[in-house]
Amino acid sequence: MMYTRVIAAAGLAAALLMGVAHADDVKTQVHYRYEQVGNVxxxxxxxxxxAAPKVLMLHGFAASSFMYRDLIPALADRYHVIAPDLPAFGFTEAPGREEYSYTFSQLAKTIGAFTEQLKLDKYALVVHDYGAPVGWRLAAAHPKRVSAIISQNGNAYEEGLGDGWAPIQKYWREPTQQNREALRDFPTPESIKWQYLEGVSDKSSVSPDGYTLEGLQITRPGNAEIQLDLVLDYANNVAMYPDFQKFFREYQPPLLAVWGKNDPFFLPEGAQAWTRDIPEADIRFYDTGHFALETHGDEIIPVIREFLDKSIR
Structure with missing residues (x-):
């Protein structure tokens, strides 16, 4: 009789453990969805x-929500994580240039409406590259919605702009067709691959999936012209840096910067500058390039998780 009870108890314990494991799997399961926002x-x-605290992840160039493929499930046991593809990136379906204005202001309007339709009334922001000025606009418009900020090479200070911006800045000053043509090699698969590998000491640590997928996206009809439109409009982001910095100073959001220090576009000085406006900002550098999560995810993801646990849980 005792033997039977022991076996039954062991079976019940195993079943309960399996149930817990299954529940954890369900919580971290990633779902792939669409939301119609205007004509996007x-x-x-x-x-x-x-019902958990929300985390909104905004990718940059040349990427999509795919760049967060490891971070999303690593946070999903404690947080409600949402990572959209910006218009002109990833699997988001957006009209051509004639029907949609490809500016950062318009991207922010679309993503802002997206957050409202999904009822994201409070969230931590995770931003990278182009996702940063989109996120900064959302934060400046509705500062109390942003519970914390994590920036992976998403800039907000002029000293963060590296030498790689020189030909682009020339285009800002003189938006001629000639200067646009000089940037024609920017939205190409070759340039995208370079961005993933530049500043990385061990290039075998970079999966080819990311730059191959984004290289295919950039070759879609009309996409290169859209990307050149966004390059030109980036000047408006720089012009708004003082407004974004005012938000940081006034609202003091918990902020973590996890920065690839060898990024040719966004320099470490841009990350360090946050301590002027947010003295308690946590600034960390990694020996890698623009896409730090691609090479140092094992180091960065636990730091992000610890930061969120401390800041918003």
Whole structure:
């Protein structure tokens, strides 16, 4: 009789453990969805309990929500994570240049409406590259919605702009067709691959999936012209840096910067500058390039998780 009870208890314990494991799997399962926002069909990745604190992830160039493929499930057991593809990137379906204005202001309007349709009334922001000025606009417009900020090479200070911006800045000053043509090699698969590998000491640590997928996206009809439109409009982001910095100073959001220090576009000085406006900002550098999560995810993801646990849980 005792033997039977022991076996039954062991079976019940195993079943309970299996149930817990299954529940954890369900919580971290990533779902792939679309949300119609005006004339844009926004693709997004979602995981976690909708009742949990929310984390909004905004990717940059040349990437998509795919860049967060490891970070999303790593947070989803405690957070409700949502990562959209910006218009002209990833799987988001957006009109051509004739029907949609490809400016950062317009991208922010689309993503802002997206957050409202999904009822994201408070969230931590995770930003990278182009996702930063989109996120800064959302934060400046609705500062109390942003519970914390994590920036992976997403800039907000002029001293963060590296030498790689020189030909682009020339285009800002003189937006001629000649200067546009001089940037024609920027939105190409070759340039995108270079961006993923530049500043990385061990290039075998960079999966080819990211730059191959983004290289295919950039060759879609009309996409190169859209990217050149965004390059030109980036000057408006720089002009708004004082407004974004005012938000940082006034609202003092918890901020973590996890920065690839060898990034040719966004220099470490841009990350360090946050301590002027947010003295308690946590600034960390990694020996890698523009896409730090690609090479140092094992180091960075636990830091992000610890930061969120301390800041918003």
């Amino acid at each position: 069909k926004v693709f997004y990745r979602e995981a976690g309990n909708p």
